Amino acid sequence: MVTKKATAPIKLDIGCGKNKKEGFTGVDQYAMEGVDVVMDVRKKWKFADSSVEEAHCSHFLEHLTAGERVQFYNELYRVLKPGAKATIIVPHWASNRAYGDPTHQWPPVSEMSVFYLKKEWRESQAPHTDFKWNKDGFKCNFEAVYGYSFSPELGMRNQEYVQFALANYKEAAQDLHITLTKLG
Secondary structure, eight states: OOOOOOOOOOOEEEEEETTTTSSSSSEEEETTOSSSEOOTTSSOOOOOOOOEEEEEEESSSSGOOOOHHHHHHHHHHHHEEEEEEEEEEEETTTHHHHHHHTTTOOOOGGGGGGGSEEEHHHOOOOOOOOSSSSSSSSOEEEEEEEEEEEOOGGHHHHHHHHHHHHHHHTTTTTEEEEEEEEEE
């Protein structure tokens, strides 16, 4: 009888730098402490189709151009297992954190951008995006939800005030937290 050797689930921390998330495989374009796989995510990734259980990407996506983000999402979709989740954290567009780093690319990642990651929405609302940005266009199909990390001053305020501040005040939200789930 032949038995298969059990392998640990693949969990990627993409753009980890020196701050790799515990239990994850660190992926970055630069070799440094904490990086397990040196790879340029703007090209085809070194992981097999549907081989990744979970992905995490904190404060990296904003360094990619709009077209490179399409490539990133397509490759993320390719390597994630069906139903797998990816967490992406970026500076909120209304925070100076989005604009302070000169290596951040335009446009900032916003809440609206997650709609483009679902095939059904693109087909009905933005069919041009499946071929415009890259020669391949969007190929991904994610369900997306998002939330925020808020300025510490809002921690003691009620929910109604926090929502008002989010809609009306710069610096209310510090980061945008996006959770993507791969749809079949």
